[in-house]
Amino acid sequence: MATIDWPTVPLKDGVLVPILGFGTGTAWYKDDPNDPFNPELVLVLKAALAKGLIHLDAADSYGTEREVGVAIKESGIPRDKLFVTTKVLEGWRDAPKALKESLERLQLDYVDLNCLRGHRLTKAAGLTRAIGVSNFQRHHLEAILKTCTEPPALNQLEYHPYLQRSDNYVPWMQQKGIQVSSFKTLAPVTVAPGGPLDAVLSSIAVKHATTPDAVLLSWAIGKTVVPITTTSKGERMDEYLSAVALKLSPQEQEDITKVGLERHFRWWGKAFFKPDDRS
Incomplete structure (x- = not known):
């Protein structure tokens, strides 16, 4: 396994989150969590782990937790050297039960971060080191902060x-002690190319002898946001890892940031938002 001096983001309870995560949604997502086991994903995850990508992101709704578990077991990496996130989405009505099933x-005794609703009991049971939420809007968090005994430590949402x-x-959120993790961070080059950022990203990438993908990840990291991304290709994994060391100028x-604001694009949850809603 490659040894990387990972920068981390501290959660309010002291848990340290590696600044870059390797996801198992999107391309690996199963329409039915009971779909057949995917040995290809296990190989990809083992390759990612071998390169030092120790932050793995899963969810019960992705249908990929079995593959993550096998990859971890076969990697031989000690559990305390990994950071594992899962999300309880399908089983939110009984979060403790759902997390136990996850x-x-x-094949783990605990996860490092569990993002869901109704999260207090799961942490009390010792099943996760930290609790968080996913895709929560500001009014959701404002309501939670008024009533909760323990605020969520992180919110994972689309951000680019x-x-x-x-x-x-x-x-x-950051001022309230709620760290932010992002998915679809690479949207300007993967699902929304042809926009005003194309030339900016290309110019910066050339200057740093890197790629637009690495520049986007570095931009998010510079915002103290933890990006989650994925790939099946080893060279792309190396590209993502290079973003951790890449330092963009102010x-x-x-x-x-400025040019990005010239265009509005949302990949997830379009049905829930008006076309011009940037919240």
Whole structure:
């Protein structure tokens, strides 16, 4: 396994989250969690782990927890050297039961981060080191903060230069002690190419002898946001890892932020938002 001095983001309870995560949604997502076991995903995950990508992201709704568990077991990497996130989405009505079922599929005694609703009991049972939520809007969090005994430590949501979230939402969460993790961080080059950022990203990538993908990941990291991304290709894994060491200048960060605001694009949950809603 490659040894990487991982930068981390601290959660309010002291848990340290590696700044880059390797996801198992999107391309690996199963329409039915009971679909056949995918040995190809196990090989991809083992390759990612071997390269040092120790932060793995899963969810009960992805249908990939079994593959994550097998990959971890076959990698031979000690459990305490890994950071494993899962999300209880399908089983939110009984979160403790759902998390226990996830742990069975993962072949683990605990996860490092569990993102769901109704999360207090799962942490009390010692099944996760930290609790979080996923795809929560500001009004959701405001309601939770008024009543909860333990606030969520992290919110995982879509975040990229074309969806920077309006009303200062990301800085507001960080000020409240809620860290932010992002999915679809590479949207400007993967699912929304041809926009105003193309030339900016290309120019910055050339300057740093890297790729637009690495520049986007570095931009998110520079915002103290933990991006989650995935690939089946080893060279792309190397590209993602290079983003951890890539340091953009303040001007480059600002250029991406400013130009990104010229376009609005949302990949997830379009049915829930009006076309011009940037929240």
